[in-house]
Amino acid sequence: MAGKQEKPEAYGIEAEDLSPRQADILRLVVDTYIEGGQPVSSLGLVDRYDVGLSSASIRHILSDLEKYGYLYGPHRSSGRVPTEKAYRFYVASLPGRLPPANFAEEKQRFIQKEYLRREFSIREILEVTSNILSALTNFAGVIIGPAPERAVLKHIELIDMGQDEVLVVIATRSGTVYTKTLFVEERIPRDYLLQISRFLNEKFKGHDLDEVHRHLLGLEIPGERELSGYYQMLSRILNAHFESVKGKEEFFISGLDRLIDQYGSVDLEKIRDLGKLYEAKDMFHGIFKQTVELDDVMVRIEGDQEPRLAGLSVLAGSYKMGEKTIGAMGIVGPNRMNYVDAIRTIEYLRILISGLMTRMSN
Structure with missing residues (x-):
């Protein structure tokens, strides 16, 4: 990988070096795969984007990226699919602090209604928030409450x-x-x-x-x-x-079944057994607990660290009561997700729940 290198770092992920051209092509492959869910070919990139390169040049770059472990070809001549290493590079390349989601009025009313129709207690807020996260993203919504x-x-x-x-x-x-x-x-x-x-x-x-x-x-x-x-x-x-x-926080996870319903494809072939996901709840608890003290949203693409979670990404961000950080919330979803939308949704809800918690404390 000669020439000037690009080594992005964001959301708790530090990626390896790639040349600017390799980095650009890799991001386009991941974007295309996230949107369509089909293996990406050099010809497909030429047709879709104005990259200023021939199909043969892109094919050579894709071959290098496959050799470096960023892509793999599920079937001969059918295009390439991002690996977990590619998703890490992609997330590390995102802007360092994305703004909260700007939801349409209909979604904002849905969120407000979900909170208003429940009893105003911490336990209710936690449970509702995990449900809302799942409903907005179609992934599993997770929240860990304040430690006693x-x-x-x-x-x-x-x-x-x-x-x-x-x-x-x-x-x-x-x-x-x-x-x-x-x-x-x-x-x-x-x-x-x-x-x-x-x-x-x-x-x-x-x-x-x-x-x-x-x-x-x-x-x-x-x-x-x-x-x-x-x-x-x-x-x-x-x-x-x-x-x-001490340390026995309340923990809610909603919508694990949505992962199978929405993404029962090659992305989740390693975790099709829903029972295994439920068995991993303690693992998710531990991951979210680690993010309580962090200021920004953290993204963890888990396969290399924990084979049982291969194919999954965990996105988590802390929330506050006043100036004190007291818990964490986020989602568990497939590697193939719209990370920008997911991060912005978490940003929106962690600001909202921090305000609710602060008003309760006063």
């Missing part, structure tokens, strides 16, 4: 439930309410539970639950010795509970 430890405490209440049980109720600024029955060694007087609740609210209101977890055991509650003993007992149990739920 990222939630900001609004109020905590400890309630006597009987001989050896205390109910802890944790309300967060986002509107989520967590409840947990704690089993204690001996019954704690209600007045003490009230004092401990008041103490915890004074110390931790407005702080995230991870901070509560980190500082709970180191505090001394003012007051008589018996109260302090009950506080130490409760704080140990609460601390163990916070540890047990």
Whole structure:
């Protein structure tokens, strides 16, 4: 690959070097294949685009690209198809930050209606968002919710439930309410539970639950010795509970079946078994969890890293509550997709859901 080289990098992908002419032809092949789903020939490119090259010259470039692993020919003399390496180069060549989708009024009304007809809670917003992502793209819509430890405490209440049980109720600024029955060694007087609740609210209101977890055991509650003993007992149990739920975010994935319905062709021949896709849900969870701290949309074309996901691309972007990044959302689809439309759809919805989450926190 002599001459000036092109090495694009965007959306978390760094591509290998190609000459400008090779890069241009490869992008045209991928564009054509994404649109039509048929192997692309040199003659087809000449007929379709004004590339200023003869069919023979393009055929030579296609042959080189096949040799370098960017293309393959499924059948002799029928044209070439992009490999996952080609899709990576293509995505890395896209503009670094695409604008949000500018949906037609009809689609905007559909999105608004989907949110408005549900109960206004974080869980409902997450579920609706995964459904909307799937409906807009015809791929699987995925969203991972805020980790419990990222939630900001609004109020905590400890309630006597009987001989050896205390109910802890944790309300967060986002509107989520967590409840947990704690089993204690001996019954704690209600007045003490009230004092401990008041103490915890004074110390931790407005702080995230991870901070509560980190500082709970180191505090001394003012007051008589018996109260302090009950506080130490409760704080140990609460601390163990916070540890047990750490990192257990809610996760929604909608529309996996759409992948088979819409793209049951050569693109998905390796993942036709829908059951295997459902088995891979934990893998998708892990991938999306990795993107929570990223600012931009990330694209992962998975086949080389995980053979079970060959033929699939994962696009994910984070969303916020105020200035704090709290979760990630996106799609799982075939390598053959309109990446520009998909990225712009994710950009639109992550801005929308960030606004919803921020309003809920206020």
